[in-house]
Amino acid sequence: MSKVKANDTVQVHYTGKLVSGEIFDSSLEREPLEVQLGQGHLIPGFESALVDMAVAEKKTITIAKAEAYGEVMDELFQKVPKSDLPDTIEPKAGMGLVGSRPDGSQQQFRITEVHEEHIVLDANHPLAGQDLVFDLELIAIK
Incomplete structure (x- = not known):
């Protein structure tokens, strides 16, 4: 066999x-x-x-x-000003987002925290x- x-x-x-x-x-x-x-x-x-x-x-x-x-890598978390988001997005913890890299490829993120002026994005694999x-x-x- x-x-x-x-x-x-x-x-x-x-x-x-x-x-x-x-x-x-x-x-x-x-x-x-x-x-x-x-x-x-x-x-x-x-x-x-x-x-x-x-x-x-x-x-x-x-x-x-x-x-x-x-492992979850701390360096893959980043703070982003809410003003950088499109007006059509109401950020919520757990929401997925897709961003573009400088080379044009895409990267997936998950919102882990929502604050008054910024959000925290996690680029680790879920x-x-x-x-x-x-x-x-x-x-x-x-």
Whole structure:
């Protein structure tokens, strides 16, 4: 029986959960994720868990934050004057925003605090600082 090895293209169904059991993403209601390993498209712990799996194999893994989205980095928080926001936005804690970098690419932010004159934006990945649990089922090796 064939097993997944580095650089294979695989199809996998997954359900991602926080350690508390709260589901944050799942492919079960859509097509399985298809990805080529070794291309940097997956968090390291997810990719390494797929290696040596066989088609139809299922397993549950826990990925430490270091192998997922890393620690929350204080330097990714920034204060922004409310006057820098478009007039159409009423900022609220938890709201997501998208900003443009100097090179034209986009970056996602989350508002963590709203004050009289400024807001605090967080550019950390929303799952940074958390260990993650994934239920995996390998569908195919291509």
